Amino acid sequence: MSRVGVLVMGPAGVGKSTFCNSIISHMQTIGRRAHIVNLDPAAEPNKYEFTVDIRDLISLDDVMEELDLGPNGALIYCFEYLMKNLDWLDEEIGDYNDEYLIFDCPGQIELYTHIPVLPNIVRHLQQQLNFSLCATYLMEAPFIIDSSKYFSGSLCAMSAMILLELPHINVLSKLDLIKDEYNRKKLKRFLNPDPMLLANEVEDVNPKFQKLTKSIANLVDDFGMVQFLPLEANNPDSIETILSYIDDVTQWAENQEQKEPNDQIDIEEM
Numbered sequence: 001m002s003r004v005g006v007l008v009m010g011p012a013g014v015g016k017s018t019f020c021n022s023i024i025s026h027m028q029t030i031g032r033r034a035h036i037v038n039l040d041p042a043a044e045p046n047k048y049e050f051t052v053d054i055r056d057l058i059s060l061d062d063v064m065e066e067l068d069l070g071p072n073g074a075l076i077y078c079f080e081y082l083m084k085n086l087d088w089l090d091e092e093i094g095d096y097n098d099e100y101l102i103f104d105c106p107g108q109i110e111l112y113t114h115i116p117v118l119p120n121i122v123r124h125l126q127q128q129l130n131f132s133l134c135a136t137y138l139m140e141a142p143f144i145i146d147s148s149k150y151f152s153g154s155l156c157a158m159s160a161m162i163l164l165e166l167p168h169i170n171v172l173s174k175l176d177l178i179k180d181e182y183n184r185k186k187l188k189r190f191l192n193p194d195p196m197l198l199a200n201e202v203e204d205v206n207p208k209f210q211k212l213t214k215s216i217a218n219l220v221d222d223f224g225m226v227q228f229l230p231l232e233a234n235n236p237d238s239i240e241t242i243l244s245y246i247d248d249v250t251q252w253a254e255n256q257e258q259k260e261p262n263d264q265i266d267i268e269e270m
């Protein structure tokens with residue numbers, strides 16, 4: 001039996017830590033044990049204590065000060081340092097066997113869309129520590145209800161999915177910030193959007209990129225980037241629904257891996 005880990009990813013300020021806290025709170029209510037693994041070397045103090053905290057190994061402020069690096073360079077340095085000290089992570093995680101670990105990732109999405117540090121950590125967790133992992137990628141509702149931003153957010157999420165090669169769930173945060181009737185109606189279309197229809201809306205705004213927009217819409221459609229689970233951070237039913245999706249896709253991927261380890265994942269089946 002492998003251990004279950006959930007990666008919580010998404011741009012800065014999207015609500016990752018709030019989501020992690022909601023999961024912990026919900027788990028405590030239903031009597032399951034869960035822990036937060038903080039992978040952000042610049043994290044602020046959190047409502048729930050981090051069980052494993054990268055800042056015990058290295059902190060962004062120290063790196064910036066000692067190596068005279070800016071925040072982005074220092075962040076990459078921190079992850080490269082973690083890669084060289086994975087035995088630290090093994091020891092910290094070592095004792096948590098039957099429990100749910102939630103990995104709170106930094107908001108600098110290039111760590112999981114461009115450079116291979118997070119994918120390397122993922123492989124280590126899977127191969128050395130026997131984790132079954134699931135990725136959740138958060139996007140803000142007020143951002144996504146603009147069709148062109150929906151495509152840009154979906155491409156980032158897709159990029160993370162391709163780089164990490166994990167079962168992947170898109171989550172829509174900050175629904176409560178959409179208050180007026182017009183935008184609430186609009187939001188409904190984005191919970192299960194039709195990329196081809198949305199592409200037409202982008203074309204209206206910018207006919208110059210018609211062909212490119214259609215191609216992106218096709219790609220987003222083909223890759224199954226079309227479903228977003230609504231997150232209401234204070235609503236236990238919403239958290240329970242997302243957790244059951246996480247359980248389902250993780251179990252599905254595990255069964256698939258056991259059946260046909262080298263086969264391509266068929267997104268249609270997920």
Ligand SMILES: Nc1nc2c(ncn2[C@@H]2O[C@H](COP(=O)(O)OP(=O)(O)OP(=O)(O)O)[C@@H](O)[C@H]2O)c(=O)[nH]1
Pocket residue numbers: 010011012013014015016017018019040106107108173174175176177232233
């Ligand atoms: N209105 C509203 N605010 C939210 C929600 N979720 C988070 N926030 C607020 O958004 C801000 C950022 O939330 P965090 O959970 O720290 O976001 P994060 O993605 O972890 O941020 P970084 O770690 O800096 O990338 C905080 O002020 C939260 O209170 C939500 O569902 N609704």
